[in-house]
Amino acid sequence: MIVGAGGHIDHGKTALIKALTGVDGDRLKEEKARGITIDLGFAYLPVEGGRMVGFVDVPGHERFVHTMVAGASGIDFALLAVAADDGVKPQTLEHLAIIDLLGVKRGLVALTKTDLVGSERLASVAGEIRAAAIGTMLERADIVPVSALTGQGVDELRARLVAHAADTGERSEEARFRLAVDRVFTLPGVGVVVTGAVLSGSVRVGDRVAISPSGLRARVRSLHTQNRPAETARAGERCALNLADQGVSKEAIQRGDMALDPELHAPTDRIDARLRLLPGEAKPIGQWFPVRLHHAAAEVGAHIVLLGDDPIQPGESADVQLALDRPIAAAVPDRYIIRDASAQRTIGGGQFIDLRPPARRRRTPERRAQREAMAIADPYAAFAALLSTPPFAWDLVAFARDRALSAAHTHRLAGKLGLVLLQSGPSTISVSPERWRIFASSLMEELARYHAENPDQQGIGRERLRLMLQPRLPAPVFVVALQKAVLNGELVLDGSFVRLAAHTAHLAPQDEDAWSTIAPLLGGAERFRPPRVRDIAETTGRQERDVRRLLKLAGRMGWADEVAHDHFFLRAAVREMTSIVADVAAQVEGGAFGAAQFRDRVANGRKVAIQILDFFDRHGMTLRKGDLRKVNRHRLDLFGPLTLSAEAVGGESSLVGRSDFKSEWGSEPVSGGFDSRSPSPVVQRAGSARPTRPPQPDRRTRPVR
Numbered sequence: 001m002i003v004g005a006g007g008h009i010d011h012g013k014t015a016l017i018k019a020l021t022g023v024d025g026d027r028l029k030e031e032k033a034r035g036i037t038i039d040l041g042f043a044y045l046p047v048e049g050g051r052m053v054g055f056v057d058v059p060g061h062e063r064f065v066h067t068m069v070a071g072a073s074g075i076d077f078a079l080l081a082v083a084a085d086d087g088v089k090p091q092t093l094e095h096l097a098i099i100d101l102l103g104v105k106r107g108l109v110a111l112t113k114t115d116l117v118g119s120e121r122l123a124s125v126a127g128e129i130r131a132a133a134i135g136t137m138l139e140r141a142d143i144v145p146v147s148a149l150t151g152q153g154v155d156e157l158r159a160r161l162v163a164h165a166a167d168t169g170e171r172s173e174e175a176r177f178r179l180a181v182d183r184v185f186t187l188p189g190v191g192v193v194v195t196g197a198v199l200s201g202s203v204r205v206g207d208r209v210a211i212s213p214s215g216l217r218a219r220v221r222s223l224h225t226q227n228r229p230a231e232t233a234r235a236g237e238r239c240a241l242n243l244a245d246q247g248v249s250k251e252a253i254q255r256g257d258m259a260l261d262p263e264l265h266a267p268t269d270r271i272d273a274r275l276r277l278l279p280g281e282a283k284p285i286g287q288w289f290p291v292r293l294h295h296a297a298a299e300v301g302a303h304i305v306l307l308g309d310d311p312i313q314p315g316e317s318a319d320v321q322l323a324l325d326r327p328i329a330a331a332v333p334d335r336y337i338i339r340d341a342s343a344q345r346t347i348g349g350g351q352f353i354d355l356r357p358p359a360r361r362r363r364t365p366e367r368r369a370q371r372e373a374m375a376i377a378d379p380y381a382a383f384a385a386l387l388s389t390p391p392f393a394w395d396l397v398a399f400a401r402d403r404a405l406s407a408a409h410t411h412r413l414a415g416k417l418g419l420v421l422l423q424s425g426p427s428t429i430s431v432s433p434e435r436w437r438i439f440a441s442s443l444m445e446e447l448a449r450y451h452a453e454n455p456d457q458q459g460i461g462r463e464r465l466r467l468m469l470q471p472r473l474p475a476p477v478f479v480v481a482l483q484k485a486v487l488n489g490e491l492v493l494d495g496s497f498v499r500l501a502a503h504t505a506h507l508a509p510q511d512e513d514a515w516s517t518i519a520p521l522l523g524g525a526e527r528f529r530p531p532r533v534r535d536i537a538e539t540t541g542r543q544e545r546d547v548r549r550l551l552k553l554a555g556r557m558g559w560a561d562e563v564a565h566d567h568f569f570l571r572a573a574v575r576e577m578t579s580i581v582a583d584v585a586a587q588v589e590g591g592a593f594g595a596a597q598f599r600d601r602v603a604n605g606r607k608v609a610i611q612i613l614d615f616f617d618r619h620g621m622t623l624r625k626g627d628l629r630k631v632n633r634h635r636l637d638l639f640g641p642l643t644l645s646a647e648a649v650g651g652e653s654s655l656v657g658r659s660d661f662k663s664e665w666g667s668e669p670v671s672g673g674f675d676s677r678s679p680s681p682v683v684q685r686a687g688s689a690r691p692t693r694p695p696q697p698d699r700r701t702r703p704v705r
């Protein structure tokens, strides 16, 4: 148990701790000379069973309230000293308010210097204390009269503290390690030492820690708890860590830093929080109100962003956004205190709710619902509530980190809530089982409906599908979600298209009939110079418009390609011509061939041969410079798998990859608006190729279909 002293200046805190423990907390020369406490003092009282009660002595001087707050963070028990001769004074009240706002649940009042007054005075000061404590955690606390000078009441006070220590439950060690650094110094022969209260988790000799917010990494070379060497320090203990590593120095770490499990290092400068304004404040808090924010041992300038419409009145509580001047290492639901900008008085305080709130759209009903969920102390209940607020998909890793939950705890949470986890990069997006069922069934329904409405389409575009569904998952997470369904065998990812596993694209029966009469016209001996739309219309006695529509449909089915305007080739013929091109390139020195060489192989007229090559150019399969072309081997299988001659495959000189192309030919290859991942190319009019588009850098690493 850690006991934190509090109370007005000169009310006998230091003297009392010395009487209780034998340790004088005032160790600084200046403290001795002035007879006041300036910095935090620490003392330990061994109790039965080898345990220790730790004491944090704090200054009572109004100028050092920030130090008091640093000392009071992480304490279990408050010991408020009120001098019998002086009575309740400003810092009696301020320290009491701070202890109360910090959420310290237990404590008692030491009515000190009883040797200086009579029993009547004692009774009246006790009355003052009772009145001051109304509405605070000390409202019903014991008031124990003591004198550090005569020793009266000291044994009894000590006995009470020891009794309280015995029923202090162990704090959860399961959370990840966090220590609020309140002192940094170097010891000769030892090196850098930081001390502070272990706020959560535990640390062992040899562990690695991060110093946050700086991010400095260090190794725990040795440690002390309660002034004695130890192997492990746990939540609820005060400890000293001897840190070592590159960059670790007394200057690199300071009071207010947090030494923590490196997984937790994620400082923030914007926090949504619940704020209570003290009832004694004269004025309400308005928009962008400047304050000093105290969190654990850290102090930082901040502004209050109101999330409601009205200013916060004295005595009221409200949710606010805290915009900090610099990042701090925080966790939910940590307590904090705010003081006025000139550090004259304590104004209020509360608890952190969300460490990553949005800077915009922070007053929407969705945001309010999210905040309500995040304000729940129990992590299970909080995450369950969060998952039922938009966007219904939340990162469990970030949630666990911001609450300092251990890996085991997080794992149990996922199990207990039956979460569906979608792993994407460093995040684990989680969806509740109910939401997942809704998502999966609407996914199947949307696909089935799309297939019914578009039987001749191979599938629906992935992005379009994503935007149709709730929860609307981020694109990378959506892919992971789809893959889950793929694993179940329910759907198929076809490049950037998604379809039900059972779906195959097919034409309407009358189109099917028409195609069976037209397709033969495009094949056979004339496959490299098939008839154009108008010729087919004439031959078959159909409308030109009809023929065009049908051929476009065949294009979408991947059966034909529009090589030039109104000039369709069967996909098989295009594939054959691809092999020919590769072969032609392989035959010539340097792989650069002319149109005539290709024309001879397909026995075509020059015009058609060039249209075919232009078509290949547009798809980036051939790369043209002047009258010569090379083949881009990464795109050779654009129209389906090829059987290539050994020369064409191995002929490095004849086939260039994208990467070699630029240096060799001095320009980027043309990409004609064709999505290499889609099996059905976007057909363009011949001679109207779109402007050159630089190749997407990631295309190179992707298999080309």
Ligand SMILES: Nc1nc2c(ncn2[C@@H]2O[C@H](COP(=O)(O)OP(=O)(O)OP(=O)(O)O)[C@@H](O)[C@H]2O)c(=O)[nH]1
Residues within 6 Å of the ligand: 007, 008, 009, 010, 011, 012, 013, 014, 015, 016, 035, 036, 037, 038, 058, 059, 060, 061, 081, 112, 113, 114, 115, 116, 146, 147, 148, 149, 150
């Ligand atoms: N007569 C009498 N004097 C006391 C008693 N306790 C403390 N004092 C005296 O009161 C003065 C202040 O005592 P401290 O213990 O330093 O007071 P403090 O609350 O620690 O003061 P700060 O840390 O500066 O806020 C000293 O001169 C003490 O000797 C007591 O029980 N009886």
Ligand SMILES: [Mg+2]
Residues within 6 Å of the ligand: 013, 014, 015, 036, 037, 057, 058, 059, 060
């Ligand atoms: Mg003192």
